[in-house]
Amino acid sequence: MTRRKRRKSGGAKWLRRVVAACVAVALLPLALSVFYVWPAVHPVSTLMVRDLVTGTPYQRRWVPIGEMAPVLVHSVMMSEDGQFCSHRGIDWGELNVVIDDALSGEPTRGASTIPMQTVKNLFLWHGRSLLRKAIEAPLALVFDAIVPKKRIMEIYLNIVEWGPGIYGVEAAAQHHFNRSAATLTRRQSALLAVTLPNPAKRNPAKPGKGLNRLAGIIEKRAAGAGDYVGCVR
Structure with missing residues (x-):
């Protein structure tokens, strides 16, 4: 040769x-x-893996969705993804609004659904990136097609970050309110829900006027959620 x-x-x-x-x-x-899909599996997020690798301490104790206060689950859904039970991973209506705003030069808001946020936490890196968004969307469609809605919500609420080194609702409830996720009140649940868009800067245990106002809105939405939350009951 x-x-x-x-x-x-x-x-x-x-x-x-x-x-x-x-x-x-x-x-x-x-x-x-x-x-x-298996309930016995307790996934970890890429941020938790980073903390493990770097030796950074963090808090997380997995709890089944049945051991979370239902009002907490409903509050997070109403705050983060009101169409969670009806879409298939992507809220196309909300996404079209964001695209129209961007094309018209208007300020854009996030259109990430809970499945999109879940796959980002499980499989991808954090930070603003068009490449990550391009990967995140098809992953969310696949994840939503494979994993039942109730299980998606359970995974999300156990891996999402509620402050530096605070992962999952049980750690958040204990850290911020000194109680379990099962005993959260309506207002505490709403405060935790509205903290999620910016957990590094928002403190549900010491809310300002703005955070309290948002929590009040979500508290009312969760109370009247009705069929919107049927897939997680």
Whole structure:
């Protein structure tokens, strides 16, 4: 075999390995999504993995959704993703509004659904990135198709960050209110829900006027949620 042929053969092998590695990385979230359907599995987020690797202490104790105050579940849904039970991973109506605002030069708001936020926490990196958003959307569709809604909500509420090193609703309830997630009041649940968009700067235990106002709105929405929350009962 000539040197040129050997070079071509080596290049082809390298390319095949790269393609195989990319396929494996792409299929990993799919395999994990199937694995995460099982209630006995307690997933961790990429932020928790980062803390483990860097030796940063964090708090998290997994609790089943049945051991969370229902009003907490309803409050988070009404605050973060009111159409959670009816969409299939992406709220296309909300997304179209965001796109229209962007095209018209208006300030845009987030359109991330709970499945989108869940796959971001489970599989992707944080921070603003168009690439991450482009990956996040199809992952949310797949995740929502595989994992039941109630289980998605359970996973989300156990991995979402409620402050530096505070992961999941049980750790948040204990840290901010010195009580379990099962005994949260309506106002405490609403305060935790409206903290989620910016947990680094919002403190549900010491809310200002703005946070209290938002909590009041979510408290009313959760009380009248009705069929909107049927998929998590």
